[in-house]
Amino acid sequence: MLSTTPTVPTDQFEARTGWAFKPEGACKGEVCIPLATPPGDTVDLEEIAAALQLPLVHDEAHDVWAIGPESIGGRTLTTAEAADLTLPRIDAGHEGEMFSLSSLRGQKVLLVAWAPY
């Protein structure tokens, strides 16, 4: 997740990373990590990175941060619960519309990654 400030709105952090703040801590699927101080409206990137062992990289020249994914258990997936990927559409008639994977609940989905290179 990118940010030009050291704190980000909590709802944006949850939507982009898949971590959800609950009374028991920061949770993703079945995994919950207790937090000493749960975030309010904003998440401090440095604090959350330390608590969830997420990498935080700052490009000082351009003053932008990127917080990376967890590596819990040494696998890319922490849970089999699919992240709610939300991206713009490029198919005809829908260009630019945001689309969330969760809108397809009730159907089987083949999520295909491709590239024109």
Next chain:
Amino acid sequence: MWQAFRNEHHAAGFEVVTVALDTAGPEACRRFIELGQPEHPSLIDAHHQVAELFGVVNIPNAVWIDEAGTIVRPPEPAPAPPTFRHLTANIFAGVSEVPERMKAIMGEAMHIQSSPEAYEAALVDWITNGADSEFALSPADVIARSGPRSADAAKGAAHFELATHLELQGHHDAAISHFRIAHELVPDNFSYRRQAWSLEPGGDGPMERFWQGPTDDDDGAWPYDGDWLTDVRAMGPSNYYPTWQA
């Protein structure tokens, strides 16, 4: 690319979502979209979120997600149905002179052993039988079969996102520095490499972005340690893009 298959099975409660991993944006994908005419959602992923959130490390890769939003197969090589091959052939139709480098790249790519028939059959089995399909994995198996991720690899994903961000902001040289770190920290992610390589100037015409390496006259200017042809030759096409395994 999956349009015909999708139409055949859509009434059975099946949908396809394609995600183009490309920092170069929608315009770069346009001719493929126009040829494929997808009626299913087709998305653009400039920062490779599917690498971070699902573990996609090469393309094409696919993930199976059931009606409840649970992944039943993590990212894996996903050969497109035969119809897509005709489509790719159309992209290159009318190219009269194929440069030597492109001939060599296509030569290596021909050694990739994909198994589109087996993959398609497995997919149909899942669409028909759901959780009872032998190809639908348990949550524990899905996590176990998802790719490895070290703390370094996680950090590499953060560098990759900085790189794509800086590229989009017009800071190409700064982007290269972060791409290089990402390549070093996440060596098993081949789309991280292909993305960065494809943003460098290549040959001319419709194959430009497949060039992915130094051009004949600017050998010293290539900013990366590897390139498509060198890396694939070194690792072997079957390691670069493994055959799908049930």
